[in-house]
Amino acid sequence: MRRTDTVEERSVRNVIILAAGEGKRMKSAVPKVLHPLLGRTLLGHVLAAAEPFLDSGTVTVVVGHGGAQVREHLAEVAPEARPVTQEERRGTGHAVRIALDANPELTGTVVVLNGDIPLLRAETLAALVHTHEATKAAATVLTAEVPDPTGLGRIVRNRGGEFAAIVEERDATPDQRAIREINSGAYVFEATALREMLGKLSTDNDQGEEYLTDVIALLAAAGSAIVAHRAPDATETLGANDRAELAGLRALMRDRINTEWMRAGVAIIDPATTWIDVTVTLERDAVVEPNTHLRGATSIGEGAVVGPDSSLIDVVVGPGATVVRTHAVSAHVGPQASVGPFAYLRPGTELGRKSKVGTFVETKAATLGEGAKVPHLSYVGDASIGEHTNIGAATVFVNYDGVRKQRSTIGAHARTGADNMFVAPVTIGDGAYTAAGSIIVKDVPAGALGVSRAQQRNIEGWVERKRPGTAAAEAAQAAQAREENHAGAGQVAETGLPDEQ
CATH class of the missing domain: 3.90.550.10 (Spore Coat Polysaccharide Biosynthesis Protein SpsA; Chain A)
Known part of the structure; x- marks a missing residue:
């Protein structure tokens, strides 16, 4: 035929x-x-x-x-x-x-x-x-x-x-x-x-x-x-002959892109402040809060919430995850994970299911297992953190020796103290603890407690001798006087007064 x-x-x-x-x-x-x-x-x-x-x-x-x-x-x-x-x-x-x-x-x-x-x-x-x-x-x-x-x-x-x-x-x-x-x-x-x-x-x-x-x-x-x-x-x-006309085209394209996504089942709370590249993909029931920029190959999963005030470049956000007031580049946020507010995810960050990166936390080439948490005020660089491990506040992974980057590994179900420093390369075993204020330079076996800090000693009277006339010295003298008065009153109460005749 x-x-x-x-x-x-x-x-x-x-x-x-x-x-x-x-x-x-x-x-x-x-x-x-x-x-x-x-x-x-x-x-x-x-x-x-x-x-x-x-x-x-x-x-x-x-x-x-x-x-x-x-x-x-x-x-x-x-x-x-x-x-x-x-x-x-x-x-x-x-x-x-x-x-x-x-x-x-x-x-x-x-x-x-x-x-x-x-x-x-x-x-x-x-x-x-x-x-x-x-x-x-x-x-x-x-x-x-x-x-x-x-x-x-x-x-x-x-x-x-x-x-x-x-x-x-x-x-x-x-x-x-x-x-x-x-x-x-x-x-x-x-x-x-x-x-x-x-x-x-x-x-x-x-x-x-x-x-x-x-x-x-x-x-x-x-x-x-x-x-x-x-x-x-x-x-x-329409074309663009100058920067002003280019800005006009950008606004028209923003509106076109946002309208198409909203009609596809995405909730964009404030389309006028939401900027989504044509290369971005979103699943239904995703929520994009105001002042959010989604750029490059970013992908937002079903039911995830991004923003407000977030910029994501080449980032994958899994279903049900939340990313609040965050800047992230080339990172992967797993399902139901939580990021922010005020977090910075740098390239190579991999967050497992239900993991957490909290306030003022920066990560780079870091892997967090399922349920692992870095809640606040920490830097996690070139590190692997096991499932359900909690990293204490103000923790720093010291990954650079001035010549090369090295990795550290924290096992599963570990608990690290506040103000820890992990000097790479170092390994903390499953279920191990590290004490607050410790600088960890050696491996900590599974189930062990790692402690690395000097014994505390107090030098009595140092402020009055070295900082006389300062507000601190005056406050110290007043406190000492109160203690002496309190001690004297205690002696009187213990001794008692003679019975009246």
């Missing part, structure tokens, strides 16, 4: 992303397309929207300003993409021609996108391509209806509602300037038609550049079919 090709199967898809601009108004040493936006760069978001096309065609990124940085970024996030350099920035049409020259065998559908439209959804891009291929158009323009079209090219349609032209504002009539449907700068072309018309572009304009919009005009003049596809949400077509 002969298979009937679907619309989606009839053409190879190719993507060209224009990322050569300097972005002078950003006033930054970083190329504009590499500025971060909730988990990806601007360019990274555009690449993510184009990802469905990576399997079937080519992705070519035209680079220019900061080209070495952009190439390095592409190698990290999209090694399938091919960067080509636009040595002289001579317009969008020139950039697309360079991309096609680098791919002489390219055929089929060509999607052209700016590298600074991070809110574009993959679904919108797929619909744009579907419209183009279904209508067999030579070119399809992504448009948007905006409240204020000032400075943007207007989409002029004929009486039948079909695309007629793109008119730049400087060339528009008063009636055309009233049009609110604008050119987004995203296009789909048939490769052969695009290549032919790029060869006919002129630089006879104010800027002396080759404009991609002129390709649309040339195709229309040749009688080729041009289609306008309107984006469902105009914010998807």
Whole structure:
């Protein structure tokens, strides 16, 4: 039986992303397309929207300003993409021609996108391509209806509602300037038609550049079919030319991300102060309290509570865990574990089920077994702590000798005293105790008590002799006087008075 090709199967898809601009108004040493936006760069978001096309065609990124940085970024996030350099920035049409020259065998559908439209959804891009291929158009323009079209090219349609032209504002009539449907700068072309018309572009304009919009005009003049596809949400077509506009995009994306998670069953108490990267995952019934930042590859389990005032970067939080007023990086918080407030989990921290890291505790490359607790005021670095062990307050794991880091191990069901120092490498056995104020430099066997502190001695009268005239000396003298008076009164009570005759 002969298979009937679907619309989606009839053409190879190719993507060209224009990322050569300097972005002078950003006033930054970083190329504009590499500025971060909730988990990806601007360019990274555009690449993510184009990802469905990576399997079937080519992705070519035209680079220019900061080209070495952009190439390095592409190698990290999209090694399938091919960067080509636009040595002289001579317009969008020139950039697309360079991309096609680098791919002489390219055929089929060509999607052209700016590298600074991070809110574009993959679904919108797929619909744009579907419209183009279904209508067999030579070119399809992504448009948007905006409240204020000032400075943007207007989409002029004929009486039948079909695309007629793109008119730049400087060339528009008063009636055309009233049009609110604008050119987004995203296009789909048939490769052969695009290549032919790029060869006919002129630089006879104010800027002396080759404009991609002129390709649309040339195709229309040749009688080729041009289609306008309107984006469902105009914010998807927004770019950023300076830091203020970038902040606006960031807020729009924050709201989009938070709304999607809330509709998926996550409780976000204050969406306006909650910032979640697109790379983060959350399970249902997770609770995110105000002023919380979830970044990178962070994952929040079902029923876990994070925040308020917490920042988690590449952190896994297990089901039912709580993380309060905490900064954590590359850590793993087990199911039903408790962290904070005011805790700092550094890379390599692994907290077991129902374990606890409490107030003003810092951990690094530390493993806590099930039910183990470090309640407060401690540093646990390069250490393993066994299940159901309790670490006393103000404990320090002394892990660095000035040359190398070494590990210490505390066994299961151990109890360590307050103000302990464990000088690595040292091992405390299962069920062992260590006395408060001890500096432990030797292993403590299972079930033993480790004590390491000098015998206390009191030097009577030292303050009066060494600190005469001070408030401390006066307080000491007053206390001694009270003791003497109390002692004298006790003697009188013991002796008694003679009986009256």
